[in-house]
Amino acid sequence: MSEALINLDDEALAGVAKMLGTTGKEETVNAALRELDQRRRRMEAFDELAKLAEEGVFDDLLDKRNYRA
Template structure:
């Protein structure tokens, strides 16, 4: 791990710590860096999938899926 001295926006750091559930500056900055990298990676993957759908490489209709509001067993009745 590298060590860097930087000026931080104290208000932004405090808000990020609260949102991320971190307690130290180091943990907050590292968690924020990981989160933004993960978000960008997921966004790029979604965009690649959209392009594949547009190009006919993926057909979600052929995959089949359960109704998001229904049970996973597909029988139309909830387990509760």
């Protein structure tokens, strides 16, 4: 973990802490960083799924005859 001395927007920090349910500046900043990283990963995964859908990978799932026995 790295250490940095930065200026923080106290009003924004308080709002984020309330939203995330965190206490303390360090916990809030770290939780916000993790949340944004997870959001980025979810967006990348969604984009990949959309690409696969455009390629027709899931077309068999749309036809109920393919999975009803």
